[in-house]
Amino acid sequence: MRAWLLKEQARIEERPLKLLDIPEPRARDDEVRLKILVCGICRTDIHIAEGDLALRKSPLILGHEIVGVVDEVGKNVNRFKVGDRAGVYWLYSSCKKCKYCLSQRENYCPDFRATGWDEDGGYAEYITIPEDCALPLNHVKLEPHEIAPLMCPGIAGYAAFKLTDAKKGYKLGLYGFGPTAYFVLKIADSMGIETYVSTRSLKNIERAKKEGANWAGDSSKERMPCELDAAIIFPPAGNLVEPTLSQLENGGTLVLAPVSSTPINIDNYSENLWGRSIKTLYNINRGEAKEFFNMVEALDLNLGTILFPFEELQDALILVKQGKTEQPNVVITVAD
Ligand SMILES: NC(=O)c1ccc[n+]([C@@H]2O[C@H](COP(=O)([O-])OP(=O)(O)OC[C@H]3O[C@@H](n4cnc5c(N)ncnc54)[C@H](OP(=O)(O)O)[C@@H]3O)[C@@H](O)[C@H]2O)c1
Ligand SMILES: [Zn+2]
Ligand SMILES: [Zn+2]
CATH class of the missing domain: 3.40.50.720 (NAD(P)-binding Rossmann-like Domain)
Incomplete structure (x- = not known):
């Protein structure tokens, strides 16, 4: 698959990401794989790329405002089927055993793993994720590019x-x-x-x-x-x-x-x-993501979103950093 990889941190103007062909990830038993449609840009992507936040994995695929379609399910998966629309946000996984995970406060879990930081994110054609952290989106009657900004600024x-x-x-x-x-x-x-x-x-x-x-x-x-x-x-x-x-x-x-x-x-x-x-505010948890998506269609949203093609990700990141985008939300089209 095509993916934008960050190996070493540098100023975004130096274009530290490389567009490469890498093997597609395969869904493990408790995971779903999404074919990614869009991924929104968040300022945190720039903080990670430039070194304001430590690089926790290299190479890394950035991006945590992901909307896609399930195209593979592991054998233990029961919340999703192939063809479902789903999203991935900042919470990639947590331990499920600690006092925080057992009280629906995964945002404080010491093993909180973040999408596009601890794990590969959405500037790629596919992503795999534990099914319990993927967000069901079949009920959300908005276009994928309208949903992407909801995944980080919306939930946060x-x-x-x-x-x-x-x-x-x-x-x-x-x-x-x-x-x-x-x-x-x-x-x-x-x-x-x-x-x-x-x-x-x-x-x-x-x-x-x-x-x-x-x-x-x-x-x-x-x-x-x-x-x-x-x-x-x-x-x-x-x-x-x-x-x-x-x-x-x-x-x-x-x-x-x-x-x-x-x-x-x-x-x-x-x-x-x-x-x-x-x-x-310290990270976000699954309950908040679910509650927000249950209320979102009742909000009178006028988001202001601009789309960039996949190949132009780094141009878009530079414009976001410099505050030069025409609209407040910038979303990358990965597939049509
Ligand atoms: N804690 C968490 O887990 C979590 C999760 C997601 C996001 N966040 C955080 O949420 C915050 C919001 O993110 P965002 O992208 O929506 O906002 P943002 O663009 O980072 O900042 C919001 C606005 O603040 C104003 N501003 C910037 N610097 C300022 C300064 N020094 N003094 C006064 N105003 C200033 C700017 O508007 P003007 O130019 O009009 O003043 C800017 O549009 C970020 O800090 C992000 O890190 C936290
Ligand atoms: Zn974000
Ligand atoms: Zn935990």
């Missing part, structure tokens, strides 16, 4: 939203308005939760307003019009933490979404932290 946004414990009538702040925050806004809106978006660029401020935010602006320049019940910070910017805490009411929750951050200082404990809680 839902998981971050759940951590806020926001309920109808609450006021929720979103700091940074990239693809993940977009889904949180839509989920919150569908539940009657008010959203207050702080983001720097005019383009993102306008998009947030158009998509239904109650307020959108740059809170480093103008203060939000009210206190918040909960907030989520998306960019890895530790300097946002204390000002955001100061915007929360007592009893409020701050969720930190990034996987890394610049240093976080809280100088005034009594004024800004006392009475509030901080939580972090």
